[in-house]
Amino acid sequence: MLNMNNISRIYRTDTIQTHALRDFSLAVAPGEFVAVTGPSGSGKSTFLNVAGLLDNFDQGEYQLDGVSVKGLKDDELSRLRNEKIGFIFQNYNLIPDYSIFDNVDMPLRYRGFNGAERKRRVEQALEKVGLASRLNYLPSQLSGGQQQRVAIARALAGEPKILLADEPTGNLDSLMARQVMELLHKLNEEGTTIIMVTHDPDQAREVKRNVQVIDGQISDFSIYAPLQPQSSAGEKQELSHA
């Protein structure tokens, strides 16, 4: 699904070069749920941005669902983002004066679906996150957890191959965070590949595979022991080399 080989991302100013990612390699298979952890400034968000085609990389190879993204034009990158990736942001990133319907509808507009198809998909996505009855609400009329579920619905509406979640529960209290995590697990069980950046060790332990990023490189694949009894150290090692 996602295959990065020796990816480097360097941010330059007049005097300083910062290696946000250095020879970063990772492969994620279809259906996996990967938690990416690491200290602040370690490069995990940069990884997520590069993985989501929101940022460029300077060196290396990156294939998304079998497509090498290096050298793709803006139109092609946009189409890949639209068709294959769903984003879930820490602060939801909903447009405050758009209705819930219009927020979820946004990526579908750029896919070229007709009105009926968009309506069907928006309703289906909101149904999936339990907010089908709030179509005409504004984001401000929903709780934080509900807003994040709307953001998840927006990510799901285009039926992407992979969900990229950046601290999806970072702004939520524990109860709402729990609901969101349960939703993500459910989506993963239904076959959606998910990569989630998180600071929360408990959340990292919940998922099948953990990746830790330090200084722009993958440093340790087993820092958090998974909760699932079937996940052994050997299995993690195998996945890390997939």
Add this chain to the structure above:
Amino acid sequence: MLSYYLKLALISFKRAPSLYFLVILTLSIGVGLLSANLALVNSMGSDPIPDKSDRVFHVSMNTWPDDQPGAEPMHILRYRDARKITESGIPEHSAVFYASGVYARDAESKSLTRYDSAVRATTPGFFPLTQAPFAYGSAFKRSSGMEVVIGDDLNQKIFAGANSVGKTLELNGELLTIVGVLKPWLLRPLFYHATEGRAFNATDDIYVPLETSIDLGWPIHARSSTTEENGSVGNSRDKNVYYLQAWVELPVKNNLQAFQDYLDHYSQTLKDAGEHPLAIRNEIDDVNSWLLKLKVVDQKVLAFTLASVLFLCVCVFNASSLLLSRFHAGKFEVGLRRAVGASNRHMLMQGLMESVLVGLIAGVLALALSWLFLKFSAKFLPDLSNIAVLEPKILLSGVLLALVTAIASALYPLYRASRYTISAELK
């Protein structure tokens, strides 16, 4: 997608109404001022007789009897010089005329109200040469006779616009019969008498045969020159009184050379006879060359138009600055849209739709402002009243100009928006 872009543009206006109001107002003032000036330049510079402006020529001759070194050929001619032109047989039509003025009233009316009327004393060729449009009757056939053609304005005043052919007018105490009535006739510029600052005067009220006017001694209401002590119209036929303008219609280019040769030969004959000491220099200019030579397009209006262009540039710059701040404030949404699959092309189209909408609104407002500018111009400068007109092509160009400036204002902000790094805008 267009309807979606339209919806987004309307939402954008709703979010920042004051800013968009300022953008629209800024552009519409700039475009309105320029459109008003363009309307004036268009009126001044338009071709008054486009069907045949390249075949109709003004004649200037140099037959002044005294020595005037370096003098330009004169646009006014003596009677005998002008007669020589009408007798040449080369032009398809020729018109020799002078401007006069009389008081006119319906001879059969009990009312003694007389109307101050502009007169064109002319040969019959004037009507086909200028394509004067007849509502009733026709032109007089000869250069003499107590007949007149009247314009629509006078016909409205005296006869309430009815067919007055056959009626009699009392003109300065003389009775003349109406043989033709013209339709409303606007010549912009008034090419046949564009000298002496009359290029934007109305067409005349009364057209009278030249010989009749001379016989009646109707005074000259335009520039004239004479070497005689008694230079009145009544005895001008054999005197050095220069007051007649001459126009000819030459349908074939060969005729032009033949006519030039004819004039030059005539001048040479006069010179050989010792009637003038000047170099032979006769000039024939087609309508547009003649108007250009007379500089009928006011240089001050041209300068003001140039200033309006510069002012519009400042308006575009200001509008662009406002839009840049708007786009800057909307960076998050641009980043979000790009993240969920909008390409730079999508964002460009969205921005252009917004600009087109701004341009259309600014265009309509600009036309209203242009109309106001022209109204005020005509009020404070009455000379402009005949040319302060918004023609359809100016209306259209005003809207197009507003569209172009609105798009130009948004280009730099759109370019900047396309350079945003998506991930940075989403933080």
